[in-house]
Amino acid sequence: MRRDVFQAIADPTRREIINLVAFNSMNLNAIAENFDISRPAISQHIKILTECGLIVIKKNGRERYCEAKLQQLNEVANWIERYRKLWAERFDSLDELLNTIQNKDKKPGAEK
Template identity: 60%
Template sequence: METRRDVFHAIADPTRRAILHMLAGKKMNLNTVADQFDISRPAISRHIKVLTECGMVIIKQEGRERYCIANPGPLSEVETWMKTYKAFWADSLDALDEFLKKQRIRKK
């Protein structure tokens, strides 16, 4: 049991994915982001904090404004993880296939 703040954890939350969605293509400041959601600004603030902690969002301070800029970079970790096991999983899929075939036969 420990606090986990990596990319996998960051993108696990639908609100955070929605925030990333909004930031994709245009930088926005926090209040503009918060206006699009029904939840409070502090809640959004902490979601964005989680995103910055794993590098998915970078904050650009400009006077009293803080622009949020999406950074897909850390997603490569997720991509790598998926790629790494795809070859192994192919074997699993064989086993799964075999299993499903047997099931189909049983149902006949």
């Protein structure tokens, strides 16, 4: 099953796994120690993250290490940016309206 990056980051456990391996690769046992869920559940989350390309698993001897590959998050950042711009424009318009109302109230003879 092909999954997308949005599906991967929708789950808080997967987001936390990404946070754990973002700067240092970790083996599966070290990742699992950070959660109160079973090792198979962690493996399932890691499987989803690898299917989305957010994590790669590298073998070092008998150990398997997870490394973050966060380039896929650019897709999320690009999607969010459209809405950030929209809301920034709306807040700018609200600021202008509030300034206009405030300045109108400051004029001499304005009712208070």
